[in-house]
Amino acid sequence: KNEVEQSPQNLTAQEGEFITINCSYSVGISALHWLQQHPGGGIVSLFMLSSGKKKHGRLIATINIQEKHSSLHITASHPRDSAVYICAASRRETSGSRLTFGEGTQLTVNP
Amino acid sequence: DTEVTQTPKHLVMGMTNKKSLKCEQHMGHRAMYWYKQKAKKPPELMFVYSYEKLSINESVPSRFSPECPNSSLLNLHLHALQPEDSALYLCASSRVDMGLAGYEQYFGPGTRLTVT
Numbered sequence: 001k002n003e004v005e006q007s008p009q010n011l012t013a014q015e016g017e018f019i020t021i022n023c024s025y026s027v028g029i030s031a032l033h034w035l036q037q038h039p040g041g042g043i044v045s046l047f048m049l050s051s052g053k054k055k056h057g058r059l060i061a062t063i064n065i066q067e068k069h070s071s072l073h074i075t076a077s078h079p080r081d082s083a084v085y086i087c088a089a090s091r092r093e094t095s096g097s098r099l100t101f102g103e104g105t106q107l108t109v110n111p
Numbered sequence: 112d113t114e115v116t117q118t119p120k121h122l123v124m125g126m127t128n129k130k131s132l133k134c135e136q137h138m139g140h141r142a143m144y145w146y147k148q149k150a151k152k153p154p155e156l157m158f159v160y161s162y163e164k165l166s167i168n169e170s171v172p173s174r175f176s177p178e179c180p181n182s183s184l185l186n187l188h189l190h191a192l193q194p195e196d197s198a199l200y201l202c203a204s205s206r207v208d209m210g211l212a213g214y215e216q217y218f219g220p221g222t223r224l225t226v227t
Contacts, residue, residue, distance in 0.1 A: 033215070041199050041221035043154070048215045086153055090214065097142070097205055097214035098167070101153035 003027045006087050006102035013109050019074040021105045023087030032070045033099065034061050035086040043086070046072070077109045115219035117202050123225045126192060132222045134185040134202030143185040144216065145177060146201040154201055160185060161207055192226045199223050 004025045013019055025032070034046040047054050047061040049070070054061050058077075063070040074081055087102040115136045124130050134143065142161050146154035159167035160179040174196075176188040185202055199221045205214040 031214075035218075041148075041201070041223065043201065043203075043218035045215050045217065088153075097216065098156065098159070099154075099216065104151075104153055 002102070003100050004087055004089050004102040006085075006105050008105060009103065010106045011108070013077050013107070015078055015109055015111050017077050017109075019077050019081075019107065019109075021072045021085050021087075021107070023070045023072070023102055025068050025070075025087075025089045025100075027089060027091070027100065029089040029091055030097075031090045032063050033088040033090060034070075034072045035088060037084045037086060037104070039083075046085075048090075074107075079109045079111050082108050115202055115204055115217050117200075117219035117222050119222060120220065121223050121225075123227060124189065124192065125227055126194070128192075129188070129190045131189065132187040132200055132202075132224075134187075134204075134219055135183055136204040136217065136219075137183055138204060138217065139182075140204035140206055140217070141182060142205045142207045142214070143179060144203040144205075145185070145187050146203065148199040148201055148221070158187075189224075192224075194226050197224055197226045 007022050031048050031050045033048050035043050036046050037043045049063050058075045060073040084104045084106050086104045088099040090097040090099050118133045144159050145157040148154040156169050157171045158177045163179045174191050178186040201221045202219040203216040205216045
């Protein structure tokens with residue numbers, strides 16, 4: 001069993017739909033990260049959260065520490081949201097931060 | 112400046128070649144990372160440098176040799192690679208502060224490496 005599990009693996013939506021991607025983790029963490037990767041490679045950090053909820057534009061991330069679960073929501077989805085969304089758990093170490101990645105969710109938003 | 116830059120963007124090399132990948136950041140981050148990413152898979156951590164010293168080596172073969180000449184630069188020297196080493200190589204950087212719950216990592220665009 002992976003330490004960080006995401007669902008679904010693939011998600012197809014119509015433009016305007018509300019999208020939820022889920023992440024469960026089994027290890028003690030210092031923070032939970034949501035990352036976005038577009039075709040071509042570069043990874044962008046969307047959120048880093050250790051409790052509660054964060055919002056940025058149409059993106060909302062929540063975390064429930066007791067249940068070891070986090071969700072990423074996209075409201076009013078748009079084709080430009082099509083990307084791979086990766087959940088990662090970090091544990092603080094003196095050397096920085098080691099990320100344990102989920103397998104990613106491929107999101108396709110059709111016009 | 113919140114950018115991590117990587118050069119080159121693409122690299123094709125033969126199994127007997129020696130090449131280097133370069134990564135640079137000017138955010139004052141003292142932790143820098145190399146990741147390897149195969150298609151449709153998440154990144155795999157290779158190395159972590161903290162305060163210019165190698166702190167984590169995830170049992171990476173010696174044909175990959177990292178170097179951190181100063182706090183802004185990170186290199187990955189490649190020698191005698193195999194075709195299965197073809198992948199996207201990502202660099203990232205972050206703060207190293209014990210008071211925080213975690214550290215956001217800033218990723219570069221990656222170098223797409225093909226070994227022929």
